Amino acid sequence: xxxxxxxxxxxxxxxxxxxxxxxxxxxxxxxxxxxxxxxxxxxxxxxxxxxxxxxxxxxxxxx
Amino acid sequence: xxxxxxxxxxxxxxxxxxxxxxxxxxxxxxxxxxxxxxxxxxxxxxxxxxxxxxxxxxxxxxxxxxxxxxxxxxxxxxxxxxxxxxxxxxxxxxxxxxxxxxxxxxxxxxxxxxxxxxxxxxxxxxxxxxxxxxxxxxxxxxxxxxxxxxxxxxxxxxxxxxxxxxxxxxxxxxxxxxxxxxxxxx
Amino acid sequence: xxxxxxxxxxxxxxxxxxxxxxxxxxxxxxxxxxxxxxxxxxxxxxxxxxxxxxxxxxxxxxxxxxxxxxxxxxxxxxxxxxxxxxxxxxxxxxxxxxxxxxxxxxxxxxxxxxxxxxxxxxxxxxxxxxxxxxxxxxxxxxxxxxxxxxxxxxxxxxxxxxxxxxxxxxxxxxxxxxxxxxxxxxxxxxxxxxxxxxxxxxxxxxxxxxxxxxxxxxxxxxxxxxxxxxxxxxxxxxxxxxxxxxxxxxxxxxxxxxxxxxxxxxxxxxxxxxxxxxxxxxxxxxxxxxxxxxxxxxxxxxxxxxxxxxxxxxxxxxxxxxxxxxxxxxxxxxxxxxxxxxxxxxxxxxxxxxxxxxxxxxxxxxxxxxxxxxxxxxxxxxxxxxxxxxxxxxxxxxxxxxxxxxxxxxxxxxxxxxxxxxxxxxxxxxxxxxxxxxxxxxxxxxxxxxxxxxxxxxxxxxxxxxxxxxxxxxxxxxxxxxxxxxxxxxxxxxxxxxxxxxxxx
Numbered sequence: 001x002x003x004x005x006x007x008x009x010x011x012x013x014x015x016x017x018x019x020x021x022x023x024x025x026x027x028x029x030x031x032x033x034x035x036x037x038x039x040x041x042x043x044x045x046x047x048x049x050x051x052x053x054x055x056x057x058x059x060x061x062x063x
Numbered sequence: 064x065x066x067x068x069x070x071x072x073x074x075x076x077x078x079x080x081x082x083x084x085x086x087x088x089x090x091x092x093x094x095x096x097x098x099x100x101x102x103x104x105x106x107x108x109x110x111x112x113x114x115x116x117x118x119x120x121x122x123x124x125x126x127x128x129x130x131x132x133x134x135x136x137x138x139x140x141x142x143x144x145x146x147x148x149x150x151x152x153x154x155x156x157x158x159x160x161x162x163x164x165x166x167x168x169x170x171x172x173x174x175x176x177x178x179x180x181x182x183x184x185x186x187x188x189x190x191x192x193x194x195x196x197x198x199x200x201x202x203x204x205x206x207x208x209x210x211x212x213x214x215x216x217x218x219x220x221x222x223x224x225x226x227x228x229x230x231x232x233x234x235x236x237x238x239x240x241x242x243x244x245x246x247x248x249x
Numbered sequence: 250x251x252x253x254x255x256x257x258x259x260x261x262x263x264x265x266x267x268x269x270x271x272x273x274x275x276x277x278x279x280x281x282x283x284x285x286x287x288x289x290x291x292x293x294x295x296x297x298x299x300x301x302x303x304x305x306x307x308x309x310x311x312x313x314x315x316x317x318x319x320x321x322x323x324x325x326x327x328x329x330x331x332x333x334x335x336x337x338x339x340x341x342x343x344x345x346x347x348x349x350x351x352x353x354x355x356x357x358x359x360x361x362x363x364x365x366x367x368x369x370x371x372x373x374x375x376x377x378x379x380x381x382x383x384x385x386x387x388x389x390x391x392x393x394x395x396x397x398x399x400x401x402x403x404x405x406x407x408x409x410x411x412x413x414x415x416x417x418x419x420x421x422x423x424x425x426x427x428x429x430x431x432x433x434x435x436x437x438x439x440x441x442x443x444x445x446x447x448x449x450x451x452x453x454x455x456x457x458x459x460x461x462x463x464x465x466x467x468x469x470x471x472x473x474x475x476x477x478x479x480x481x482x483x484x485x486x487x488x489x490x491x492x493x494x495x496x497x498x499x500x501x502x503x504x505x506x507x508x509x510x511x512x513x514x515x516x517x518x519x520x521x522x523x524x525x526x527x528x529x530x531x532x533x534x535x536x537x538x539x540x541x542x543x544x545x546x547x548x549x550x551x552x553x554x555x556x557x558x559x560x561x562x563x564x565x566x567x568x569x570x571x572x573x574x575x576x577x578x579x580x581x582x583x584x585x586x587x588x589x590x591x592x593x594x595x596x597x598x599x600x601x602x603x604x605x606x607x608x609x610x611x612x613x614x615x616x617x618x619x620x621x622x623x624x625x626x627x628x629x630x631x632x633x634x635x636x637x638x639x640x641x642x643x644x645x646x647x648x649x650x651x652x653x654x655x656x657x658x659x660x661x662x663x664x665x666x667x668x669x670x671x672x673x674x675x676x677x678x679x680x681x682x683x684x685x686x687x688x689x690x691x692x693x694x695x696x697x698x699x700x701x702x703x704x705x706x707x708x709x710x711x712x713x714x715x716x717x718x719x720x721x722x723x724x725x726x727x728x729x730x731x732x733x734x735x736x737x738x739x740x741x742x743x744x745x746x747x748x749x750x751x752x753x754x
Binding site for chain 3: 064065066067068069070071072073075076077078079080082083086087090091093094095097098100101102104105108110111112113114116140141142143162179180183184185187189190191192193194195196197198199200201202203204205218220221222223224225226227229230231232233234235
């Protein structure tokens with residue numbers, strides 16, 4: 001039960017990892033969730049970027 | 064396994080995590096796309112901020128613009144001279160605290176070299192509603208080749224802070240279909 | 250030499266009491282600057298909201314200058330000085346190399362700050378944050394900047410000296426923690442920044458006294474060497490804070506030191522040149538210069554950010570998975586401590602910085618696309634997402650740990666503290682999206698009156714513009730509320746708060 005006024009990271013800190021954890025198992029160290037999130041990011045990036053090229057192309061010729 | 068607050072134990076130069084390696088490669092490829100688009104657009108695209116650039120003394124630019132106005136003035140609008148230069152010509156617009164001079168009357172589909180400079184401080188050329196924007200620096204002539212695509216009335220906003228009258232600055236560029244009438248008349 | 254240390258009851262780190270004192274004063278001044286910056290933000294916002302148009306033109310441009318200087322220079326740099334002390338002396342169990350130098354540095358920064366504030370409030374520096382020559386401020390404005398920069402450089406040098414001493418006195422084993430490494434890259438970029446600052450502000454000071462000529466284009470070129478590099482300090486510091494908060498809140502692991510460190514090094518190598526993206530539609534440089542300096546250079550720094558954008562969340566995911574949260578793809582995310590303001594700030598900072606700030610920034614930094622972005626509201630829309638939604642929010646999250654760890658007080662109004670990051674983030678998200686979108690209609694930045702009353706011609710923006718500016722206003726006010734809550738909590742906690750158990754009042 002966290003003491004009020006002190007964030008959880010201090011009152012109830014993350015459990016220490018067992019000393020024999022080594023490099024961890026496949027299941028423990030995969031980052032699939034993060035990979036999905038960054039792909040969503042990349043998709044947003046690609047869309048926004050090319051939409052802007054499209055907007056630019058509608059202007060007067062400039063050189 | 065350690066956190067960012069702890070010193071890594073032993074050798075930390077280790078092979079990357081599988082997903083991490085995948086992402087770094089993909090991100091790098093995307094970065095190369097980002098780079099390649101720019102030279103590509105110079106070759107295949109129609110909007111580039113290249114221009115013919117030169118240093119110019121503000122006094123000289125003022126004189127050149129005044130001569131340009133004398134040669135091609137066709138009237139006045141909003142207290143400013145309106146000029147109608149022939150297609151293909153060098154066209155001048157000067158920015159100063161707090162106006163854009165002169166008003167330009169251009170022909171749709173025709174190419175012009177639009178020389179932009181400032182007589183005093185930095186200004187920002189922002190063509191409304193096209194949203195075409197350039198930095199105007201005193202002492203520098205930005206000669207952009209422009210081809211208006213269609214007729215209309217366009218305003219020139221100043222979008223670089225230039226002093227207390229910054230928000231009063233508004234210029235105009237008219238684009239008409241067909242040849243512009245030049246010289247004389249009002 | 251008798252050094253006075255205390256042992257932190259939470260981390261077990263040995264803390265030099267000089268580090269405590271220096272962190273505290275820097276954090277306090279940072280918060281005062283945030284308050285001034287925040288109040289001027291509200292003034293600017295309520296003036297750009299045309300229906301309200303609160304301040305006249307002179308005060309609008311003045312408040313805009315005050316807002317920029319207080320937020321981008323005073324708040325952020327004083328806070329970062331505190332981070333430098335933490336990342337060196339505290340994290341490495343070391344003494345501060347030369348505490349007196351730390352006080353001299355702080356004193357000079359404070360002197361510079363006061364001089365600049367005085368000039369701005371007195372209307373003697375209505376030149377905006379960028380102070381583009383030939384706009385001319387009172388010479389004391391430039392002098393204040395020089396004092397501030399010299400003070401900051403002193404603190405940065407002290408940081409490196411502390412790293413050297415810690416290594417020599419073997420106060421830690423192995424290599425430095427990643428957070429310290431990240432802070433070191435921020436410090437290196439700070440040296441690059443301050444070098445550009447001297448190169449531009451010393452001549453400008455002399456110019457303001459009438460002693461020399463200044464070329465307007467060269468000023469912009471060198472100034473942005475200072476201006477963009479200073480933002481990269483903020484990025485490096487923010488990313489270091491991400492790793493730090495990840496460690497505190499969920500025991501996030503560093504999945505690969507090599508990759509994370511290389512990404513930090515890329516920031517150092519490629520950042521000064523990348524300042525070119527501020528000059529893409531300037532008349533003084535040609536396309537080859539622009540394309541090269543904004544791309545090959547920036548895109549490796551962009552790669553670095555995309556790398557950290559993976560390694561920081563991945564470190565959280567793996568840290569959670571190693572502690573048993575392996576069910577499905579997102580259990581680690583759902584079962585994270587969302588009620589810990591350090592954690593919520595961390596995640597929201599990553600999302601806003603990446604999605605809103607990063608995507609818009611890189612896009613606008615393309616030579617040709619810059620034509621439809623330069624000096625419109627798209628630009629401040631972008632950088633409020635990066636610096637405010639990103640860096641400032643991360644720093645706010647860190648503060649909730651600084652209060653108990655350094656000031657040794659409980660966080661006052663803790664239920665409110667848990668909500669604060671969400672309020673600030675939602676406000677900033679709405680503000681930034683609205684501002685970036687309204688800029689696509691050509692609405693100018695740094696502009697007092699977009700109705701163009703008293704101009705020679707008429708101009709009517711699309712009706713959507715008024716709506717968007719209203720939405721932007723609401724978002725900004727929500728963010729200001731979030732910022733105000735943060736200041737209330739921190740000031741109350743530090744000066745009126747309950748001491749931690751075992752501490753005397």
